[in-house]
Amino acid sequence: MLDIRLIRENPEKINELLKRRAPHWTIDEVLKVDEQRRECQIKADELKSNRKNISQQIGMMKKNGEDTTAIQEQVRLQGEEIKALDEKQAELDELQRNLLLNIPNTPDETTPLGFDDSQNIEIKRWGEPAHPDFEQKAHWDIVTEKDIVDFERGVKLSQSRFSLYRGKGAQLERAIVNFFLDVHTNQHGYEEIMPPVLVNSNSMRGTGQLPKFAEDMYKCENEDLYLIPTAEVPVTNIYSGEILSENELPKYMTAYTPCFRREAGSAGKDTRGLIRQHQFNKVELVKLCTPETSVEEHEKLTRNAETVLEMLGLPYRRVALCAGDIGFSAKKCYDLEVWMPSYNAYKEISSCSNFGDYQARRANIRYRSNETGKVNYVHTLNGSGLAVGRTFAAILENFQQADGSVIIPEVLHKYLGWGVL
RNA sequence: GGAAACGUGGCCGAGCUGGCUGAAGGCGGCACCCUGCUAAGGUGUUAUACGGGGUAACCUGUAUCCAGGGUUCGAAUCCCUGCGUUUCCGCCA
Numbered sequence: 001m002l003d004i005r006l007i008r009e010n011p012e013k014i015n016e017l018l019k020r021r022a023p024h025w026t027i028d029e030v031l032k033v034d035e036q037r038r039e040c041q042i043k044a045d046e047l048k049s050n051r052k053n054i055s056q057q058i059g060m061m062k063k064n065g066e067d068t069t070a071i072q073e074q075v076r077l078q079g080e081e082i083k084a085l086d087e088k089q090a091e092l093d094e095l096q097r098n099l100l101l102n103i104p105n106t107p108d109e110t111t112p113l114g115f116d117d118s119q120n121i122e123i124k125r126w127g128e129p130a131h132p133d134f135e136q137k138a139h140w141d142i143v144t145e146k147d148i149v150d151f152e153r154g155v156k157l158s159q160s161r162f163s164l165y166r167g168k169g170a171q172l173e174r175a176i177v178n179f180f181l182d183v184h185t186n187q188h189g190y191e192e193i194m195p196p197v198l199v200n201s202n203s204m205r206g207t208g209q210l211p212k213f214a215e216d217m218y219k220c221e222n223e224d225l226y227l228i229p230t231a232e233v234p235v236t237n238i239y240s241g242e243i244l245s246e247n248e249l250p251k252y253m254t255a256y257t258p259c260f261r262r263e264a265g266s267a268g269k270d271t272r273g274l275i276r277q278h279q280f281n282k283v284e285l286v287k288l289c290t291p292e293t294s295v296e297e298h299e300k301l302t303r304n305a306e307t308v309l310e311m312l313g314l315p316y317r318r319v320a321l322c323a324g325d326i327g328f329s330a331k332k333c334y335d336l337e338v339w340m341p342s343y344n345a346y347k348e349i350s351s352c353s354n355f356g357d358y359q360a361r362r363a364n365i366r367y368r369s370n371e372t373g374k375v376n377y378v379h380t381l382n383g384s385g386l387a388v389g390r391t392f393a394a395i396l397e398n399f400q401q402a403d404g405s406v407i408i409p410e411v412l413h414k415y416l417g418w419g420v421l
Numbered sequence: 422g423g424a425a426a427c428g429u430g431g432c433c434g435a436g437c438u439g440g441c442u443g444a445a446g447g448c449g450g451c452a453c454c455c456u457g458c459u460a461a462g463g464u465g466u467u468a469u470a471c472g473g474g475g476u477a478a479c480c481u482g483u484a485u486c487c488a489g490g491g492u493u494c495g496a497a498u499c500c501c502u503g504c505g506u507u508u509c510c511g512c513c514a
Binding site: 068 | 494
């Protein structure tokens with residue numbers, strides 16, 4: 001969430017930045033509540049201070065055997081006033097917190113202006129999409145022909161947008177996971193994490209999924225547990241509520257997990273194939289770092305994700321998302337989009353975001369500065385490295401041959417023991 | 422899932438027949454001093470949040486002894502609920 005003091009001191013600036021996302025965002029209400037809240041606290045603190053002093057006096061008097069009934073009665077009446085003020089303050093505290101939790105992060109100054117994806121800016125392209133003289137098949141046809149992904153039985157087992165990999169399909173999916181993890185741990189210096197895939201609401205609030213996006217997630221009945229929509233949630237929250245030493249930063253962590261999304265509101269979108277499933281695999285990259293280094297770390301993280309695409313030989317482009325298109329908690333975001341012949345377009349395969357201190361404030365992740373000894377919020381970052389199912393689909397489509405076979409990228413062979421599908 | 426015990430600051434550990442305890446003592450950390458080096462020793466310091474005042478260094482109020490409620494003039498200390506840990510039993514990949 002945003003810093004209330006920053007809001008108090010620069011209301012116009014914050015409002016202006018928020019309105020870059022969408023015109024309706026505003027901090028006006030939270031400012032009003034903040035003022036009432038502080039007023040309330042001043043009064044309550046004063047009364048409590050008074051009560052504390054008198055209570056100590058009563059202790060003394062009792063020790064001396066003096067009669068204290070009159071003075072006790074007097075303080076008791078004050079106590080009721082304090083209680084009322086405390087309740088009001090708690091109410092205002094919560095109201096303010098809820099308001100803040102529902103306000104998105106302010107876009108970074110370098111985030112392009114614009115309210116929808118048409119205003120996103122392409123930063124770079126890598127690789128050449130192949131345009132062979134045979135007709136390229138879509139991955140959903142390839143996998144069905146080769147019987148390596150079973151969509152129909154997935155639906156039978158669960159519901160639409162669930163599928164099952166089998167045989168060489170399951171092997172390929174697993175090989176991609178291993179490849180990603182090996183590159184990020186061995187070459188990019190990330191620590192591998194295997195986190196819980198069910199987390200509580202506090203964790204979901206920490207990274208920004210709650211309270212605003214509850215309907216996007218699967219929740220356990222009668223339990224305060226949600227299936228994670230991304231490993232970002234458990235991994236970022238590992239250090240929630242903690243104060244790290246600056247020496248421990250930056251933290252580089254990577255995790256493979258299945259991810260679960262209800263995809264409410266995407267009816268009719270990407271209904272075929274592996275692009276938009278309720279359950280999918282992803283290898284995530286997460287960083288915690290100091291504020292001074294987060295811009296640089298964001299570029300490096302994005303490069304880490306690009307590197308695996310390049311090692312696989314998949315053509316992609318990098319897009320800087322505009323203010324209206326970046327995620328709720330992000331201040332800056334690059335999408336990596338891989339070339340997908342079936343769409344005849346680039347399709348998102350990774351989203352690399354810098355959250356500044358927005359998530360750190362929610363999750364209360366701080367560090368102590370070596371220089372000043374002061375405590376401050378870390379910056380958090382994450383990006384897909386990469387979405388596994390989409391990588392699987394991209395490999396099949398981009399590397400299919402005229403004879404119907406698919407030549408698997410060299411780097412995966414050692415995980416598979418075979419190279420042609 | 423059943424039973425019992427427990428949950429104090431970075432850590433260990435007092436306090437728990439309610440008041441002067443943000444919290445003894447120790448360890449660790451930091452700063453300074455001392456001994457030629459090492460080892461040892463001395464002195465001081467050592468939390469966070471939200472407020473108020475000040476350009477600032479800083480001063481100051483309130484809250485915080487797992488969390489949330491309650492009793493009381495006053496709670497780390499008493500009561501209730503929840504969460505967690507440990508041990509025993511049951512179950513289990």
